[in-house]
Amino acid sequence: MIYTQILFTLFVLFAVSRALLRFKEGKISVLALIGWVVLWLWVEIIIWIPGVTTHIAKILGIGRGADLLIYGSIITLFYLIFRIYVKLEDIERQITQLARKTALQNISTPKKIKRKK
């Protein structure tokens, strides 16, 4: 058990270091960094004190700690998918704006065609 716990901890440390690195590079905001660190901190707590989840689950009226984890994961995943969906739509729109700009800069009018001939 202790080996798996150490292994998971190493992974968490690796993940946190990645987040810190990306923050240093200016690729993620302070808010995102705090979000990631808090998330991994929770994972760390759950790794070493698994009883915590059962305790929270009971407060929330969910039977077992494992159930709480699954519910939490599903909600998080849904939210992330929604975020990606919105982001994708945004990118699609930006591409359209780009295509529009090009189209409006290179208008081919009948007169121009005549001149070419």
Place this chain on the structure above:
Amino acid sequence: MKLLILVPAYNEEEVLNTVLKGLKKLNFKSIKKEIVLINDGSTDRTEQIAKKNKVTILSHPINRGLGGALGTGLQYARNMNADIVVTFDADGQHSHKDIIRILKPIIEKKADFVIGSRLLKNSQMPPDRKFINFVANILNYILWSVWITDSQSGLRALSKNAIGKIQIKMNKMEVASEFFKEIKKNNLKVKEIPIKAIYTNYSRGKGQKNTNAINILVKLLLYRIAGQK
């Protein structure tokens, strides 16, 4: 008065020549007409055919979908200070003669947005299309509280007021419903005029796939929930 006829086209080489020839036949007394083909990244001879027909061409470098193409056309109309815009499908399902009828309420200042409905008079629309259309109409009513018998029609006329106010953001077929969101938002006057629809195997194949309706439904609901960005 300046009229722009916007024809969004994506790989329409088979019918485009006939469509453009029909549009060129239209003549108005006091209106200056310009046919604008929006080539939405076609990979066939669409652009060459349009060039041969001597119409204005706006070319998207890549395919962006119907909404993207109409948005480009409307932006061009604003740049050109057009007084009236007509949108006309390139797949040959509309009759150019119907343009005169949908223009009338705009010229007489009785409406800001006229939609040519394929369902107001004994329609030849295939039953599966009729059903999808009906669902789209209901959704339209629930989302933007505008009741239209043929919300998905591609033949529309816009007044100068509408051209200035309507902002198209959606890229694909959802644009048909987005028009009504903009109508509602800007309090524009809508009118429906019965038109003829020519259903050939070609235009059916080019139009929306029935299954696409679900995709559109999800997008519109999210759009409504996410608010008006």
